[in-house]
Amino acid sequence: MTATTELSVARDFSRFPAGRYLTDGKHSGERFRAMLLPKLHSGPVRVLLDGTLGYGSSFLEEAFGGLVREGFTVAQLHERLTLASSDASLVTEIWSYIDDLNH
């Protein structure tokens, strides 16, 4: 079984995640997704969400909801992706963006 890769948004990406597309800025959701995708293709990933100053909906939707648009099924994501945060509502919000795309 493949080992879980850990990815911390604050440590490995930015403490200031914001924006949706690459054109929006250097800390955009699309850019984070580009970082997350190869890791997800190679095995399970645990994303640590704490440590940033916050998240905008556009960032979250593009970073995580965008995974479905990239070809992952919702079931595959539930299997491979783990979200860790001290704020449970943040995790719920992200899963809602992913699950919404199932319909």
Added chain:
Amino acid sequence: MVVPRRLVRRPTQSARLYSMRVTRKRTRRARRLLVRAARRARWLRRQKVTHLLAPTVFGLERQETLVELVQFLAALRRVVGIERRRARIDFAQTRLMTAGGTLLFAAELARLNEIVGAQMISCSYPSDGVVAQVLKQVGIFDLLAQRRPCPVTADNVKYWRVASGTDVDTERLKETLEYYSTLFSDPESQTLYKALSEAMTNSHQHAYKRDRGDGLPTVKGWWSFTQLLDKKLTVAFCDLGIGIPRSLREDLSGLGGTIRRLADTFQWGQGDAGLIQAAMEYGRTRTGKGNRGKGMRDIRTVLDALGGKLQIHSNAGFFEFRAQEKRERCKTFKEWMSIKGTLVIWQLDMPEAKP
């Protein structure tokens, strides 16, 4: 005594020629100087400084102050941006500068400086001491090359924090956000971060997709003020783009039936305020229908967490929501009173300090 004629020295031919050359040279130089002076006078006449009287109140809340500010900004754009003449702003009558009005003015100045270059706009030193401190603190004196020292000591001025940028780059608000994150608990400061980052994303994605329509080139950017005073946190965010109503009208065909129905509900076609309200409602009710339209919801959600009020001025529309009374207020001004851009102001009740 008669001097013998042979003793009077007559100038030689070469001395006479030398003297003529010197005289001619001096005449030519004097003529050159005259031509140069005339040229400079013509240039100065062309560069004649236009004096513009600044409004008594830099505010948007009341119609009379909005009219005064909008007319002043239109005159400034015309003189400096279109006619390319120098302007001198006279702050003699200015007595009050509110967050929204001051931010809009600062944004317009920064944009004009970007278009025509610095040094085209100057100002007199305000007669009101607090007004001078506001102008100093928010960087307007720097934009207007006003170098007179002005210590900022007033409590309601010295806590203003200013930021600006072009991209969705919340790192530019690092100092402010980190400062507030030390005061608020995590969920509260993160809600504020969410609101600001979404305002920035909305502005970047929608505000500058067309010309502003004032005859000047587009300059992409956003400007922001924050202030914490008397347990109230004020955050103002502004862009000089096409505004929410125009953006929504242009997007209408692409967004489908939901927004059409909402726009109808909020008096689509009846004015800009209805369209701002439609945009807010659209964001709030869109919880599972695709990947767009959530930004406006975040802009409002911060009030659920912190309480207070939200004001949005966009073009000729005004929308206000007060969290405590759960009351919305809308007003559409006349088209010529448009602020030509979007200004979002959150006035949030400061929660109890972190233990």
